[in-house]
Amino acid sequence: MDAIPFESRAAGIRERVALQGFMHLIGAQIDDLAPGSATISVNRRNDLLQQHGLFHGGVTAFLIDNGTTIAAATVLKPGQGVLTAEYKLNLFSPADGDRLICRSRVVKPGNRMIIVAADVFTEKDGREKQTAVALATIAVLDQASMPPLRQAGQVASGR
Template sequence: MSEQTGPGGFAQRIGAQVEDADDGGARIAFEVREEHLNPAGTLHGGVLATLVDTAMGQAVRTTTGEGEVPATSQLTVTYLRPGSPGPLVVTGRVRTRGKHLTVCEADVEQDGEAVAHAVATFALLHR
């Protein structure tokens, strides 16, 4: 992908932008704003969960064929440090692609530091 595009759905509504998605990988840019913060003044964990899920889903979509729809069946997010207002980048990648299940990983970085790491399993629905 040469241009930034929205990922669609909820992630797009909160401002996520797909910078690249190709060959089992995806990169999402996100600007953390005041409305994304929790009462402690740091990036809400639910926003991070949405971003890693979206990045991994975009990565899986680069490997699917006609009629295959990825659906998150398991998601584990490890929060490494608090996120703060400003830009961050989420990188998702397919680790193992099976006929019915795909395993992915994602990393979130802000200011050159790791903010979160995630692992997810996606079921491939056939429609």
């Protein structure tokens, strides 16, 4: 039995993700959160597009980076945190929709690393088309070894 009810875990994940300035900058949101999976998305905006009017590949990469770590966080033990160690991304179809959606799912949980797969889709006129697929390795860390959480609106100091 899980020591922490999933609803409490999900609320904590949402709170931590809300502290990420880049999520706000991109305009991404968590659409769904369940044990072992996460769905995040972003709506089409001109500043997220490349020169041909398609979602920029960097937006897809961000959704995969964040979506896979969020999915991994759903299977953590208390006192653990996650960071992306690596991911392999295949872009295979133009991302020309009104919304970009990343659905991530834990493939193999572990004590030191979690393997997560992600599928990215564009949505246009109510229909979805897959545009990318990825496989990520997410490192599991003790939260005590990670920098403290920033407060909402706090700017990180440069190095």
